[in-house]
Amino acid sequence: MISRERILEAAARVYARHGFRGATTRLIAAEAGVNEVTLFRTFGSKGALLEAVLGPHSANVTPPELPAEPTDPEAELTTFVTASLENVRAMRPLLVHTMGEIEERPEAAEFACRGRHIFHDTITAYLRRLQSLGMANPDADVEAAAVMLTGTVMSDAIARSFVPEVYPPIEEAPARYVRCFLQMIGVKKNALTSVKKKSRTRIA
Amino acid sequence: MISRERILEAAARVYARHGFRGATTRLIAAEAGVNEVTLFRTFGSKGALLEAVLGPHSANVTPPELPAEPTDPEAELTTFVTASLENVRAMRPLLVHTMGEIEERPEAAEFACRGRHIFHDTITAYLRRLQSLGMANPDADVEAAAVMLTGTVMSDAIARSFVPEVYPPIEEAPARYVRCFLQMIGVKKNALTSVKKKSRTRIA
DNA sequence: AACGCAAGTAAGTAGGTGCTTGCATACGCG
């Protein structure tokens, strides 16, 4: 049963490159180094195979987390955004094809939306916590702010590859987004670096 | 030569629904109420037809504008964002398919990127103008802010339809995004209703 | 009437695509 795994991986790659329509069973089989018949014997149909590849793919994602007790919003958010960006970037090809074909294959919708949901909820919860701790402007529009950060991350991860000129350099981007974001929700700089200091300082 | 127009419109619709791969010449011809042969006689090939539909489509877009001389940033930006959102939303199906197939059809890239570029440049220029008029924080990260607003608009226009729960109600969204955005770049509320009241400012 | 031209009709080609069938081969295990 080694084939199963190889087929799944190959299918993910081919699907990412060509989309569902372009991902022919012949191509997938070749990429897996497996006979096309094996593919049908193992999964039954092309549709079932694609479900088998998208399902786990959306399940086994371990999303970045934000601390329940914020201490250094700028650092924490930067780490979070950096990790999320990498996450989304890794699934970009799959995502972008799935989005295009979502009306024809609604079963892929969950895969396309899960990450976004998690990101949004995580940010929202964190923001509320900041507010209740008096670390963020209590009048800030938490919902809209969360949507904007989510949109920024998705947009960067997805569109940077074909419109690179407009984006900040990839290594600066997360920090700059976060700094803008902090402005937006009224977090004063160094609000509590004094509270808990770590031995390491990060570069500005 | 009535056929030409009808084929172009039909092709746009079918392409929007099914993507390039899914938009078969038979489907397009049927949608146009035209014989399939006519399609080939008029455009030569499926690829040429699709170029003919995407080219003009990206050219005849009249993008929303922002005034060269800002007077009421909140109102002006809200109008701008509202219009842009509607614009992008209208091309969403086409956009989303094109993005998915951009690697296989690079000639569609310009279509997919043009709007984004224009939006970004317009916002950036406007922001700089605000800064130079002292209406926005001179230390604001204009580039990052512009990217974030662009990302927000694209994300809302594209993803709202399959993740509606996380977005603000459609009629509130632009105003709320803009208010967050103003926070981000340090535009004080009524920054210049007061100016108007107090005295005349000289023209730059 | 004669002509040109846009469009339709019918048929076909060459290749791709999802999926099936029948049969041969290898490996592991009692």
Added chain:
DNA sequence: CGCGTATGCAAGCACCTACTTACTTGCGTT
């Protein structure tokens, strides 16, 4: 050994897809 199970291989089926060819029809101009 014998048997089941996984896999490979060759061929094929029915259908789709882009595109072509050859011929016809209708309409406007001269």
